[in-house]
Amino acid sequence: MKKKLFSPGPTPVPEGVLLAMAKPLFHHRDPVFEELFQEVREDLKYVFQTKQDVLVLASSGTGAMEAAIVNTLRKGDTVLVIRGGKFGERWGEICEAYGVDIIPIDVEWGQAVDPVLVERSLETYPEIRAVLVQACETSTGVLHPIKELCEVVKKRDDVIIIVDAISALGAVDLPMDLWGIDVMVAGSQKALMLPPGLAFIALSEKAWGFCEMSDLPKYYFDLKAELKNQRKNQTHFTPAISLIVGLREALRMIKEEGLQNVFRRHEVLARAMQEGVKALGLEIFSNPPSPTLTAIKLPPEIDGQKLKRNLEDHYGLITAGGQEHLKGKIIRIAHMGYFEPSDILQVMAALELELSKMGYPVEFGKGVSSAQRVFKEAGL
Amino acid sequence: MKKKLFSPGPTPVPEGVLLAMAKPLFHHRDPVFEELFQEVREDLKYVFQTKQDVLVLASSGTGAMEAAIVNTLRKGDTVLVIRGGKFGERWGEICEAYGVDIIPIDVEWGQAVDPVLVERSLETYPEIRAVLVQACETSTGVLHPIKELCEVVKKRDDVIIIVDAISALGAVDLPMDLWGIDVMVAGSQKALMLPPGLAFIALSEKAWGFCEMSDLPKYYFDLKAELKNQRKNQTHFTPAISLIVGLREALRMIKEEGLQNVFRRHEVLARAMQEGVKALGLEIFSNPPSPTLTAIKLPPEIDGQKLKRNLEDHYGLITAGGQEHLKGKIIRIAHMGYFEPSDILQVMAALELELSKMGYPVEFGKGVSSAQRVFKEAGL
Known part of the structure; x- marks a missing residue:
């Protein structure tokens, strides 16, 4: 029987993308890769609706979630975590693994968070340095009010908003720069129409500023090192070349539409x-x-x-x-x-x-x- | 002009592997995936020459190198790093990022390390908890004497040997269990004949014991969580499905030969x-x-x-x-x-x-x- 994916990741991959990935491999230090990566990097900015660099990581989306935390925060920092499903919980788990304290806002599964609660928490706990939330909480199918949350966070110079847009980006309007999303994370196997194995992350100027102060340990997910390399259309470590070849085709489809x-x-x-x-x-x-x-x-x-x-x-x-x-x-x-x-x-x-x-x-x-x-x- | 890869990663991918990866995607919670993953896990044990579980990670080889360190060591631990090329240096860099102290043995690039020097260092510095080395140092093409190093390390209950076999495994005889390699790391884009994007790691009983004491932070590369999931033929996070499909074909080729x-x-x-x-x-x-x-x-x-x-x-x-x-x-x-x-x-x-x-x-x-x-x- 023909199987048709209606799962919230992996999603169906267009035939043209699959075939592009089936072509013989080339080397990631070849000008062919640099050209490919340049195109992909530009098109990712279009999808992220940002002027910032969008970094490509060889990992699942969770890797980019970890990258968001370990690059912007310090040991002992306090963050506000919107927990209204499995992925909200994941934000909390990553923070705990790295010694970041969390203040949770536990939302009933199936409901979106009320931005007023977030505003109130920021007032009550001035030590909060980041608000962690999903754009779409995959486990419940809820869309959180990212625009409104950004407005709350934007008022404070010492707080950033970190948005897991893994099952939203490329399908839902999330204008990063316009709304003031500080960190946005995405994955390949959702609306970007690819197999799993790539993750994406972009940071606002404000979030890059937080990176300067961050003291959490990182090596594979060191975003400053990635930025330096990716601006030269290279990656810090060997990129998942075939998935990036597929990504070009998928992004071309999105741009064309x-x-x-x-x-x-x-x-x-x-x-x-x-x-x-x-x-x-x-x-x-x-x-x-x-x-x-x-x-x-x-x-x-x-x-x-x-x-x-x-x-x-x-x-x-x-x-x-x-x-x-x-x-x-x-x-x-x-x-x-x-x-x-x-x-x-x-x-x-x-x-x-x-x-x-x-x-x-x-x-x-x-x-x-x-x-x-x-x-x-x-x-x- | 036809391009032919003679680069030490990525290497050529067999046509049958590329075509297998071009088939429509399926879901990683499907029994089809579990069956695939079970076969792959068995065949990886064959290639690693171990009875231990070989864990599959969605990352480049460097991710598995980081996993080796953050899962077995503690903050402030001292390790011996064989530095005879770029990848030896990488071991040191990862350790430094996580607050692990290193004692380097700097070997002239192009030369293998002398096991006697390692033995002497272990005597001089009884605080050393691990020896970190490459099987093949890709930047110089040197093969380090892994068997002899294992014999030195094996004598000490409180020291493990961590071997980066990224550009050796599947081409060079590295019988993990027989020699007593405690941690062995590999990547997809070398002798395993796949595109980059997957990494592999296996641990000896002794190394798993070290994991019990480890206090370095980890989430994406948490091997105990991976082991728990992979023993059920699942992964902790979304696996790079298409690459694992390709891996099955590549491992079948190795087994057949x-x-x-x-x-x-x-x-x-x-x-x-x-x-x-x-x-x-x-x-x-x-x-x-x-x-x-x-x-x-x-x-x-x-x-x-x-x-x-x-x-x-x-x-x-x-x-x-x-x-x-x-x-x-x-x-x-x-x-x-x-x-x-x-x-x-x-x-x-x-x-x-x-x-x-x-x-x-x-x-x-x-x-x-x-x-x-x-x-x-x-x-x-």
Whole structure:
């Protein structure tokens, strides 16, 4: 059976990207690499919407999360961590590993953080040096209010905001420079339409200033050393050449479509998905939902793990379940990167069919037709 | 012009490996991945010649070097670092970044370390907890006496030997368990015939014991967390799936040829290369030379940088020059991984031709014929 990825990472990789990566390898000290890397570096700035250098690391996204912390902070620093899911928790875990103290804001899973709470914490704890948050919390499908959080943080010269945009960048409008995001982290295997293995990170002037004071140990993830090399279109250590070759193709696709069109496409795909889900009498779990994935709250009689397994076994569709206390209670369907309306129609129709088979009352076509209407109105 | 990699990383990737990696992606929580990872983990044990788990990391080889240090050592520990080239220096740099004190043994570039010096240092400085060395020092092409060093270290319960086998593993016989190598590190883009982006590390029981005492900070490179996950055929963080798909193919090729045959092939390729070089009246720079690359000392009238450039411009052959004080003075020709006799004949013939064009007296065919004789005698 054909398998189709609707998982929030890895996501489908365009055929042209796969084939580009299958070409014979070249050397990373070759002018061919430097030219490639220069193009990729420029296009990453376009996707990050920044004038700053976007650094490319050979690691998973978590590596870049660690890089964000160990390069900007000092031992014993205090940071505010927005914890509303597994990846919020990860920020806290990395900090703890490096001796950075955390003040958590624990948000109910499925909800976004209230910027007022962040502002209040910054007032109560003047020692806070950074606010750590996800743009999209992948485990719950929630989009946090990054713009509003940036406005809160921007008022303070001694605080930076560090945003994990791993499952948002390239799908959600996150204008780094305009909003004042100080550190933004991304990964290859999400909306950037590549296999996993590359991570990206960019820092504002303010964040680079923090790097000057940082005393946490780092070597592989030393961003100052990377910056020095990458400005020469080289990397500090051997780059993951084939993935960077693929990245060029993926970024070319994004540029050709145009970033604003990419955002709009994701917004329409998500809306179609959401309307379909609601038409089936189901609730969206996330408030507000990210345009990159739809987390659906399941009725008590439907076992989410079984639903996920059946979608895979019967139709080849790979979705994701809930994690930890959400296990079995939600299903997460991603639509970031290489996705188009027909993918949504496919997964919605399969979802209707499977829910019906599992005993949930479904009027066939009701979810699909709601999605269709969204696409028709949007002119897609 | 067709480009052919004779660089000591990246090395040529077999066509079958490239094509395997070009297949559509699957999810790393899929049983398909677990099956793949199980096979790969078994085959890595075969290549590492160990019963221990070989951990797969999404990073360049340097990431695994860092992992070796931050997982086994404590802040303020003292280690002995064999520095006879750029990668020996890298061991020292990582230690310094993490507050580990180093006692260097500075070996002349091009020479191997004398195990007696190591033994003497261990006697003089009983605080030494680890000996850090390269199996093959890529920058000089030297093979260090790992077996003998292991014998020195093995006598002490409180010392481990950490071996960077990045440009040796899969080409040179390094029986980890038999010799008593405590930590062995490797990378994907060398004799393992893959693009860069994966690193590997295995630890002896003794080294795992050191991990229990280690207090250096780590998160992305936390080997205990990796071990726990990889024993379930998963990874702690998103794995570089496509590279692991390629790895399976590459390891299957190694297994099919048989590890001892692979070692013998490399030994014969290296001998042919060395005989050819000597027949041209040139000296091998490395003592003893690694079977994975041949570093040639150039006569004063030949500019190594120009020679490297000409080999590339005229024949598409990508070699490597000397680094730091060796710039222009040596040329390094790698033959690890996907190499066979015809590759050696090709590069030797081009070397003759180019040296002659550059004014060095060459009797055409003299190097080639010496290499041919080696192959004939070896039955290759």
